[in-house]
Amino acid sequence: MASNTLREVSSTDSAHLAKMMSSSAYLHRHLDWMPVLDWIGRRPFWLYDTPTGPLAALACLEDPPGVAWVRLFLSALEADPEKWFSTLFDRCLQDFPQDTLPIIPSLALSEWYAAILERNHFKLHQYIVALHLDLSQPFPHVEFNPDLFIRWMEPEDIPAVTKIDWNAFEPIWQNSNQQVSLSYNQAYYASVAEMNGQIIGFQITTGSVFSAHLARLAVDPPFQGHGIGLALLQDLAHFCRRQSLHEISLNTQSDNHASLSLYKRAGFKLGQE
Numbered sequence: 001m002a003s004n005t006l007r008e009v010s011s012t013d014s015a016h017l018a019k020m021m022s023s024s025a026y027l028h029r030h031l032d033w034m035p036v037l038d039w040i041g042r043r044p045f046w047l048y049d050t051p052t053g054p055l056a057a058l059a060c061l062e063d064p065p066g067v068a069w070v071r072l073f074l075s076a077l078e079a080d081p082e083k084w085f086s087t088l089f090d091r092c093l094q095d096f097p098q099d100t101l102p103i104i105p106s107l108a109l110s111e112w113y114a115a116i117l118e119r120n121h122f123k124l125h126q127y128i129v130a131l132h133l134d135l136s137q138p139f140p141h142v143e144f145n146p147d148l149f150i151r152w153m154e155p156e157d158i159p160a161v162t163k164i165d166w167n168a169f170e171p172i173w174q175n176s177n178q179q180v181s182l183s184y185n186q187a188y189y190a191s192v193a194e195m196n197g198q199i200i201g202f203q204i205t206t207g208s209v210f211s212a213h214l215a216r217l218a219v220d221p222p223f224q225g226h227g228i229g230l231a232l233l234q235d236l237a238h239f240c241r242r243q244s245l246h247e248i249s250l251n252t253q254s255d256n257h258a259s260l261s262l263y264k265r266a267g268f269k270l271g272q273e
Contacts, residue, residue, distance in 0.1 A: 006091055009045040009057060016053050017074070026075040028106070028113045033182035036072045044095035045072075046088050048079075056084035060092045062102050064166075064176040070106035073113070085116045105172045125172070127254040130271035131263050132247055139237045140267060144227055145195070150235045153190035153202060155181075160199040161192065168218035173253075175216070180204075188212055189239050193219070193228050201228040203236055205248070212240050214250035224258070233266045 009017070014037050021027055021036075029036055039045060039061050047057035056075040062068040073088075075081035096102060106122065108114035153161065161184075162177045175183070184190050188207025192199045201219035205212050214236065219228045240248055250268065252259045 004048065004050045006046060006048055006087070008043070009040055009047050009059070011040055013047065013054065013057075014040060017047075017057060020054065020057075020074050020076060024074045025077055026073075026079075026081040026112065028070065028073040028109060030069050030071045030107060032069075032071060033179050033186060039071055044092035046091050048084055048088065055079040056081070056088060058085065058088035058092060060089070060104055062096075063179065064171075064174055066102050067172055067174070068096070068102040068104050069172075070104065081112065082116050082119060086120055089120055103172055128251050129254045129260075130249060130251050131260075131268040132249045132271065133237065133266065133268045135237060135241050135246055135248065137267060139234050140265065142227060142230055142234065144231045144234075147195050148228065148231055149194045150191055150231060151194065153184060153187075153192050153204070155184070157192055157199060157202075158184060161202045164199065164202060164218050164220045165216070167221055168224075183215060187215075189236065191232065191235060191239075193232055195223070201232055203232045205236060205240075207240075207243070207245065210245060211247040211249060212236075212245050214248055217250075229262045230266060233262070237266075 017037060021029070036059065039059055042059075042061050045057070045059040045061065047054045049055075054076075056073075056079050058073045059071040060068045061071050073085055075084050093101070105125065106117055107128070108117055158177060158181050162175065162180045165180060166174050183204045186206060187204050189212070190204045191202065193201035200223040201217075203214060203217040205214050207213070217229060217232060237248065248268075250263065252263065
């Protein structure tokens with residue numbers, strides 16, 4: 001008779017996990033460019049299995065190197081989510097070199113999940129805030145450097161864009177070259193800022209019928225504070241107006257004062273404003 005077991009997720013688990021993800025009350029899914037089931041085959045990705053099917057699963061997958069976001073945690077209704085997070089998390093940790101453990105961050109997108117993270121010794125690092133720009137309002141008039149040129153991003157720009165991303169963000173927010181490529185392929189509008197033939201900033205935005213979401217904006221640190229980010233935002237706002245969109249939304253860290261100052265200067269308001 002089959003028994004309960006802790007084992008690695010395999011491709012044969014895809015259908016069952018997809019079904020659990022559609023019905024589980026205890027589901028944390030990272031805001032990712034790659035569908036979570038596409039991570040199957042990477043380690044660590046573990047589940048607790050029973051003769052009637054899996055009860056819980058957890059993936060802590062490293063990308064970029066040194067940072068392993070919690071990509072997925074789910075627990076069936078009849079399971080104890082706190083118990084299974086702890087059990088699966090301890091097993092995931094064993095898959096990393098013990099002398100060079102990666103940073104393991106997670107977005108706490110619900111109260112029950114935040115409580116589980118706290119009880120498993122995760123520490124609060126930052127709050128995330130939402131902002132929005134009403135495209136019916138005029139964009140602030142700003143004079144920009146005449147040598148600055150903004151154009152559509154091209155596939156061959158991705159290595160340069162990835163380098164800027166790594167220069168501009170702290171490790172937990174950096175994107176790998178693969179993640180930048182995926183975000184580019186899913187973008188509604190992606191652009192780069194050039195000066196003297198050098199890419200010095202970029203933005204990647206997704207879109208829907210009525211609104212756009214600024215997923216990423218970065219300026220190479222030596223060029224920050226010279227209006228590059230504001231120029232990218234102005235170009236983005238003009239593009240979205242031409243598409244008859246109503247709003248641009250974005251998320252940023254509550255303690256990223258430079259970003260908050262830039263977005264508010266461009267006319268973005270906090271979600272509650």
